[in-house]
Amino acid sequence: MLLFLSALAFAFRPAGYEVGDTVSDFKLKNVDGRMVSLADYGSAKGFIIIFDCNTCPFSKGYNDRIAALHTKYSEKGFPVIAINPNSSEISKGDSFDEMVKRAKQKKYAFAYLHDDTQAVAKAFGATNTPHVFIVHKKEQLTVAYIGTIDDNARDEAAAQKKYVENAVEELLAGKPVSQPKTKAIGCGIKWRDA
Amino acid sequence: MRFFLVLFCLASSVYSTRAQALERVSARELQQRIQAGGERIRIYNFWATWCAPCVKEMPLFERYRSAHPEVDLVFVSLDLNLDPDVAKVARFTQRKKIEAQVILLDEGDPNSWIDLIEKKWSGALPATLVVNPQNGKRVFNQHEFKEGELDAFVALVK
Numbered sequence: 001m002l003l004f005l006s007a008l009a010f011a012f013r014p015a016g017y018e019v020g021d022t023v024s025d026f027k028l029k030n031v032d033g034r035m036v037s038l039a040d041y042g043s044a045k046g047f048i049i050i051f052d053c054n055t056c057p058f059s060k061g062y063n064d065r066i067a068a069l070h071t072k073y074s075e076k077g078f079p080v081i082a083i084n085p086n087s088s089e090i091s092k093g094d095s096f097d098e099m100v101k102r103a104k105q106k107k108y109a110f111a112y113l114h115d116d117t118q119a120v121a122k123a124f125g126a127t128n129t130p131h132v133f134i135v136h137k138k139e140q141l142t143v144a145y146i147g148t149i150d151d152n153a154r155d156e157a158a159a160q161k162k163y164v165e166n167a168v169e170e171l172l173a174g175k176p177v178s179q180p181k182t183k184a185i186g187c188g189i190k191w192r193d194a
Numbered sequence: 195m196r197f198f199l200v201l202f203c204l205a206s207s208v209y210s211t212r213a214q215a216l217e218r219v220s221a222r223e224l225q226q227r228i229q230a231g232g233e234r235i236r237i238y239n240f241w242a243t244w245c246a247p248c249v250k251e252m253p254l255f256e257r258y259r260s261a262h263p264e265v266d267l268v269f270v271s272l273d274l275n276l277d278p279d280v281a282k283v284a285r286f287t288q289r290k291k292i293e294a295q296v297i298l299l300d301e302g303d304p305n306s307w308i309d310l311i312e313k314k315w316s317g318a319l320p321a322t323l324v325v326n327p328q329n330g331k332r333v334f335n336q337h338e339f340k341e342g343e344l345d346a347f348v349a350l351v352k
Contacts, residue, residue, distance in 0.1 A: 057244035061276060063275065127336065128318035148317070151303035154276050183308040185275055187245055188318035188336060 003071050017133065019180040023141040026085065026120045029096070029111035031103040035082070038141060044134015045077030046144070046171060048164060051126040052082045052112075054102045055093040056187035059129045061153050063106060066130070069149070069164060070110040078134070079170050080110040085121030086129070087192040088180040094190070123191055128186035134167050134177075144171055147182030216271070216284050218300040220308035226309065232327045234325065235351060236266045240299075240311075240321040242273045243286045248320040248337040258344045259294055265348065267294040272319065274298055300314065326351035 017023060023038075030036045038047060048069055052059050070080035090093035096114045103112045115121050124133055136147035145167040150159040167177045219227075228238065231259040239255055241248035252269070269292065273283045280298060287296045301307045304317050312334045315321055319334040324347065331351040339347070 057276060129314040131316075148304060153303060154278065161305075162262070167239075182305040183315070183317040185272065185304045185308075185317040185319070188247060188320065188338065190247070191337070 001179065007140055016123060017146070018125075018145045019143050019177075021143050021148055022144060023133075023135050024123065025125070025141070028115055030122060031100045031108070031112045031114075033094075036113055038081075038135070041079060043077065044079060044137060046134060047080055048073060048080045048143075048168065049124070049133045049135055050080060050082050050149075051085050051115075051124070051129050051131040051133075051189070053084045053086045053091070053094050053100050053129045053187070055086070055091050055127045058153055058186040062119065062130050062149055065149055065156055067106070067109065072165075073168050074110070076168075076172055080172070082108070082110060082112045083115050083120060083126075084112065084129075085115040085118050085126060088189040088191060090190040116140075118189075118192060126189060128184060128188050130186055131184050132164055133161075134164065134171070136171055144177050145180050148184035211231045216280060216287075216298050218274075218298045219270075219281070221301045221310045223297065224297075224299060225310040228323065228325055230327065234264060234266050235324065235326045235348065236268065238268050238270055238323040238325075240270045240272060240315075240323075241317060242271060242276065242319055243283055244273070244276060245276075245319045251320060251339045254339055254341065254344055255348065256292065256294060258348070260350075264292065269296045271293055271296060274300055275302075275304070314322055322347070324348050324351050 024132035025038045027035050027037045050066055052066065066080060066082065074080065082096055083101055099112055099114060130149060132145065132147060132149055133143055136142050136144040145164065147163055149164050151161040152159040163182050165180060166179065170177050210222055237255065243249070255267055259265065271283050272275065274280065283298060308315050308317055312323055314334050315336060318336045322339070323332065323334050325332040333347060333350045335347060
């Protein structure tokens with residue numbers, strides 16, 4: 001019994017969304033102070049939702065690539081929506097004020113939302129930053145891809161497989177995503193103590 | 195005399211670089227080590243110098259190791275994924291006086307190798323795998339350990 005209980009203590013967080021699951025909309029505060037929902041993007045064909053943060057070196061390594069994804073795909077109907085899920089009690093550099101600073105400094109053209117209660121990260125089953133969920137909007141919002149941005153965090157120029165770009169291109173072409181799930185190295189989300 | 199001094203310095207610097215050099219291991223090689231037989235429980239902690247919670251939990255693992263000499267501990271660094279400077283990891287582990295074995299995982303595309311290590315692993319750091327080759331039990335966790343939790347976690351494979 002004790003073993004069973006301790007096994008539970010180490011159980012994984014609720015698994016969250018899998019590819020093909022329907023996504024519930026959310027409402028989170030953007031760095032410009034406004035509340036943002038997916039429903040606000042009337043003409044979007046989908047979303048590149050990226051759980052991201054200020055402090056993770058892996059996130060920093062992907063910062064420019066995330067901006068480039070937004071530049072390339074927002075016009076085509078797939079804007080980037082970055083969501084910071086880290087508890088600012090544990091990670092001071094991820095407070096809302098620090099997010100505002102980062103967005104200004106890096107001139108973020110995309111939404112950078114504060115998941116203050118971590119409820120959205122839990123619903124999605126995000127585990128780390130950066131962690132990408134591509135959502136396809138048809139009759140419903142459906143998860144089309146979960147994973148990493150590309151296969152080389154260290155060097156963008158050396159990246160061979162651009163998983164997110166490929167997935168969005170396939171969705172735009174009306175095809176199924178050929179590689180809908182990949183592993184994403186990154187900083188574990190700083191969960192608030194339960 | 196000066197010549198010998200220079201020679202000595204050179205030799206000792208070569209020696210110390212040697213002493214610091216960490217082993218680079220492929221995912222397949224690591225998979226084989228994880229699956230290998232043996233008598234002792236083995237803890238594999240996946241970390242990187244850039245991962246603050248990893249660095250924070252390292253002393254916990256070191257203390258566990260001192261208290262449990264019957265258990266093997268291996269710190270598997272994923273630093274190469276972000277930074278090619280391997281000496282940095284060696285300097286770091288020396289400065290932190292890490293006594294357990296430290297190896298560098300020498301792999302690129304995470305999507306190609308994470309499943310070899312552990313299918314449940316999303317790629318988040320820190321992550322810890324404990325295996326008991328005697329009974330085949332293994333447990334995996336991808337969160338930071340707090341004081342006192344490691345004992346109970348390792349006990350799961352006993």
